[in-house]
Amino acid sequence: MLSKKYRFHSRGGVKYVYRHGKTLRTPKMSLTFTENTRGFTRIAVVVSKKVEKSAVKRNRIRRRIYEALRINFDLIPKKTDYIFIVFSKDILTMPFNELEKLLGDLVEQSKVCYNKKNG
Numbered sequence: 729m730l731s732k733k734y735r736f737h738s739r740g741g742v743k744y745v746y747r748h749g750k751t752l753r754t755p756k757m758s759l760t761f762t763e764n765t766r767g768f769t770r771i772a773v774v775v776s777k778k779v780e781k782s783a784v785k786r787n788r789i790r791r792r793i794y795e796a797l798r799i800n801f802d803l804i805p806k807k808t809d810y811i812f813i814v815f816s817k818d819i820l821t822m823p824f825n826e827l828e829k830l831l832g833d834l835v836e837q838s839k840v841c842y843n844k845k846n847g
Contacts, residue, residue: 730794730801736772736809745772745809752837756816759834764809771797771804775814789819796828804835 736742749762764770773793775786793812797804804810812831819827 729791730771730798734769734771734801736770741770741809742772742811745811749809749811750838752834754830754834756814756819756830757834758813758815759838760811760813761838762809764807767807769801769804769806770809772811773814774811779814780817780820785817785820789814789817792819792824792827793831796824796831800828800832803832805839808838810835810838 745760745762749760751758751760771794773790775789777786780786780789793814812834822830
């Protein structure tokens with residue numbers, strides 16, 4: 729599990745990211761992201777009841793995503809807030825290496841968006 733320091737602690741921060749961030753979408757999930765002034769990355773994972781009715785399965789999806797992000801945390805840009813929104817329950821049964829690739833691709837695309845803005 730990702731350290732508590734790198735997760736959101738209130739809805740205020742999440743609302744700020746939704747309001748001011750950019751969004752990248754794939755068929756299985758989307759990523760909303762924005763820069764922050766805290767000096768470290770914060771991450772949230774949102775899995776709706778529309779995706780999976782069972783809380784146990786929603787939490788498993790959330791834990792799998794947090795674990796994939798924790799393993800590859802060094803590759804994630806610093807000083808950025810990320811919210812991963814899950815659309816598909818296929819993530820529950822997806823092989824872990826495919827999940828890592830999906831998350832890595834989204835994070836890479838977010839880097840490209842920042843380079844376009846700054847460059």
